[in-house]
Amino acid sequence: MQQVLSIINKEVKLEWRNKTAFNSIVLYLVSTIFICYLSFNVKTGQMQAVTWNALFWIIIVFANINGVAKSFLQEGEGRMLYYYTLCKPQVILSGKLIFNILLSVLIAIIGFVVYAIILGNPVVNHVYFLLTILLASIGFAGILTLVSGIVSKANNSTALLAVLSFPILLPILMIAIRLSKNAIDGIDASLMNEKLFTLLSVDAVVIATAYLLFPFIWRS
Amino acid sequence: MRKRWWKILGVALVFYTLIGGLLMEAPRLAILNETIRAMHFHVPMWFGMIIMLTASVVYSIRYLKTGNLKYDTYAIELVNTSILFGLLGLATGMIWAHYTWGAAWSGDPKQNGSAIGLLIYFAYILLRNSIVDSQQKAKISSVYNIFAYATLIPLLFILPRLTDSLHPGNGGNPGFNAYELDGRLRMIFYPAVIGWTLIGVWLTELRIRLSIIKTKIDE
Numbered sequence: 001m002q003q004v005l006s007i008i009n010k011e012v013k014l015e016w017r018n019k020t021a022f023n024s025i026v027l028y029l030v031s032t033i034f035i036c037y038l039s040f041n042v043k044t045g046q047m048q049a050v051t052w053n054a055l056f057w058i059i060i061v062f063a064n065i066n067g068v069a070k071s072f073l074q075e076g077e078g079r080m081l082y083y084y085t086l087c088k089p090q091v092i093l094s095g096k097l098i099f100n101i102l103l104s105v106l107i108a109i110i111g112f113v114v115y116a117i118i119l120g121n122p123v124v125n126h127v128y129f130l131l132t133i134l135l136a137s138i139g140f141a142g143i144l145t146l147v148s149g150i151v152s153k154a155n156n157s158t159a160l161l162a163v164l165s166f167p168i169l170l171p172i173l174m175i176a177i178r179l180s181k182n183a184i185d186g187i188d189a190s191l192m193n194e195k196l197f198t199l200l201s202v203d204a205v206v207i208a209t210a211y212l213l214f215p216f217i218w219r220s
Numbered sequence: 221m222r223k224r225w226w227k228i229l230g231v232a233l234v235f236y237t238l239i240g241g242l243l244m245e246a247p248r249l250a251i252l253n254e255t256i257r258a259m260h261f262h263v264p265m266w267f268g269m270i271i272m273l274t275a276s277v278v279y280s281i282r283y284l285k286t287g288n289l290k291y292d293t294y295a296i297e298l299v300n301t302s303i304l305f306g307l308l309g310l311a312t313g314m315i316w317a318h319y320t321w322g323a324a325w326s327g328d329p330k331q332n333g334s335a336i337g338l339l340i341y342f343a344y345i346l347l348r349n350s351i352v353d354s355q356q357k358a359k360i361s362s363v364y365n366i367f368a369y370a371t372l373i374p375l376l377f378i379l380p381r382l383t384d385s386l387h388p389g390n391g392g393n394p395g396f397n398a399y400e401l402d403g404r405l406r407m408i409f410y411p412a413v414i415g416w417t418l419i420g421v422w423l424t425e426l427r428i429r430l431s432i433i434k435t436k437i438d439e
Contacts, residue, residue, distance in 0.1 A: 146367060153360050154351045164347060167340040168368055171375045202374050209370040213363045216284050 003087045007095025011071075015103075025067040029111045032059050037118050049122050049184050056115055057177050061140070061169060063107050068100045068144040069161050072152040089218040090211060093145070097207070100145050104137040124186030128196070132183060135199045136176035142206040143168055149217045172206075175199045227422050233415025237261075240408040258316040260408050264416040265309030266334070270376075271417055272302045272424065277369045280362035290432075292358035295365060296348065297427045299341055301420050306338050329380040330387055336375060340368045 015022055036055055040047060047055075083092055112133065116123075123129045147165045154160055179195050241260035276298035283291035313331065314324040325331065347364055351357040380387075 143371070146363075150347070150360055150364055153356060154347065160347065160350055164343050164364065167336055167343055168371045170336050171371050171379060174379060198374070198378060202371070202378075205370050205374070209367055213367055216359055216363050 003091045004094045004098070007092065008099050011095065011099040021067075021070070025063060025107060026110060028066060029059065029063050029107065030114055032062070033111070033115050033118055042119075047119055050181070052119060052122055053177060053181050053184060055119075056112070057173060057180070059115070060108050060111050060136075061173060063111060064104055064137075064140045064144060065162060065165060067107055068104050068141055069148045069151075069165070071096050071100055071145055072148040073158075073161075084218070089215040092218065093211060093214045097141065097145050097210070100141040101138050104141040104144075105134060108133045108137045123180075123184050125183045125189070125192075128189065128192055129180055129183040131196060132176055132179040132199070135196070135203055136172055139172040139199070139203045139206055140169060142203065142210055143172070146210040146214065146217075149214060153217060172199065172202055175202065226418055230415050230418030230422060233411045234419055237264075237408060237412040237415055241412065244404070244408065255316060255320055256405070258312060259405065260412045262309060262312040262316060263409070264413045265305045265312065267413045268417045268420045269302045269305040269309060272298045272305065272420055273369065273372070276302065277366055280365045283358060283362050284366075287355075289354065289358055292362060293428055293431055294424075295362065297424050297431065299344060299365070300427065301424045303338065303341050303345075304423075305416075305420055306334060306341075310334060310338070328387065330376075333375045333379060337372055340372060344368060 036059070040051075109130075144165055147161060147168070151161045151164060175195060175198055179192060179199065182192050182195070237260050241257050276295045279291045279295040279298065283289075283295065310331075313334075317326060317328075317331075318324045321328075344361060344364055348357055348361045351360060
């Protein structure tokens with residue numbers, strides 16, 4: 001537990017010292033949203049709900065791939081070996097995973113706020129919308145952490161990362177899009193609980209398999 | 221696996237499916253009519269694909285447990301055959317959908333799900349090609365194979381159930397669910413599933429033998 005905390009601490013400090021990484025994600029989000037605003041050429045709040053929703057999730061997914069995916073790619077060969085001698089693979093994964101979940105949730109919330117200011121906010125049921133964002137971010141972080149670990153072992157990393165993670169992100173993305181559409185329409189909560197539960201169980205499956213499989217990547 | 225009887229059985233069952241599926245009497249259902257015969261050729265592709273993908277995951281797990289490269293060869297060749305079955309399933313489905321639903325691609329959840337599934341396994345092959353060292357390749361791609369399978373299952377079995385599908389038997393369409401699957405259909409459908417799967421296994425076995433011989437020659 002102590003080790004997990006110190007890994008998270010190290011990641012946060014690293015991020016805090018050279019804010020370039022975090023700032024670049026925020027700038028990426030803001031400029032993508034602004035590009036969308038300019039290219040759709042609609043006044044605030046006039047975009048159709050379906051388009052609004054789809055665009056939001058596309059932006060979030062790409063920002064996640066840019067931001068979260070670097071977790072293992074930025075580690076040098078030497079530092080990996082140093083970690084390897086210090087602690088168990090589960091500890092490394094927990095540290096990285098918790099940090100990535102925090103980062104991913106932060107990306108989604110900042111994205112939502114900026115997006116809502118520039119393109120309007122049609123959401124009716126905010127509680128469920130934010131719950132969807134939270135659960136989807138956990139799933140994204142789980143998948144991207146493991147895929148980033150996989151890709152760090154293969155060469156030509158960045159291109160491979162996108163190709164490997166897109167198709168496995170899709171199930172979570174599809175449930176999330178459907179849920180957030182329901183939250184925008186303000187459908188009765190009892191109809192959404194089932195989908196929310198499905199999203200939660202997919203997250204659980206993703207994280208459980210990540211824990212089972214990570215030691216094998218780590219050992220090589 | 222060297223025995224001959226199951227290969228003969230597979231060929232016999234596929235021939236039986238071809239003749240029976242096309243010529244024997246089929247029940248008449250609204251909308252579907254004679255196109256119901258497509259079921260004997262389209263649905264077994266998906267059954268075969270899922271069975272072989274499951275086997276592939278089992279071999280990937282066995283590889284990670286033992287470190288024996290033979291199991292990794294089994295896993296990749298099973299995935300290769302599954303991709304062939306998946307493409308055939310998609311093609312037969314699109315031909316059928318062109319006449320029954322009016323368009324080859326109608327954005328049906330099952331159709332989308334299977335397309336995404338194929339993308340996942342194309343990515344798997346891409347990953348294998350980008351790693352040179354064979355032990356490393358086997359280990360990393362086994363991990364990806366298991367992880368991909370874990371996300372494929374909700375995609376194919378849970379997502380389509382959250383929305384209405386155009387497929388027969390879903391969302392009030394006439395079709396062949398548990399009690400409607402007519403005795404006349406069942407007589408051909410079950411042998412068809414077994415027959416096509418056996419043919420797929422045979423294909424895989426040949427490819428495994430080929431790749432083992434190739435690695436021996438390279439050494």
